[in-house]
Amino acid sequence: MTIYRELVIHLKEETMKDIELLVIYQNAKTLLFHDSKQTNTIEDFVTGCIHHYIDRVKHQIDLSGINDLGKPYRLQNHLKEYIDKKGISQAMLAERTGIGASNLSLIMKNKNQPSLDYFFRIWIALECPPLDKILYRVEE
Secondary structure, eight states: OOOOOOOOOOOOHHHHHHHHHHHHHHHHHHHHHSOOOOOOOHHHHHHHHHHHHHHHHHTOOOOSSTTOTTSOEEEEEOHHHHHHHHTOOHHHHHHHHTOOHHHHHHHHTTSSOOOHHHHHHHHHHTTOOOHHHHEEEEEO
16 A cells, blocks of 8 residues: 655746646657657656656666776776667667767777767667666776
8 A cells, every 4th residue: 555645845936837848748749759648747747756866866876986087997888788678779779870880889899989979879869868877987
């Protein structure tokens, strides 16, 4: 049995308008592109934001030296594992990003790390996953 407790929050009118517009936008997007009749409420949005924030705090992972620039850590990626888990092929990712298949293959194998431009193309094509899911460092 789930027990719910009431929480009263006070938001500025400007913040409420932003939330209302985001909910309207998300509902329209869902109706247009996902063939779903399910709509979300402002309460759903706020609850989702709270759950997302709690999840981020609970699962915050130290990226093994990402914030310690003085140590000899080499940046690596989990892009291959991530796209496999998402069911995206390298060919599909190459098409979405405009990155050549051979370059993408080297990036996926951690033979080369992507330039900032290539990283952003890949990251956006993968719908901006959390960095701690796709990047890590190894000590050299």
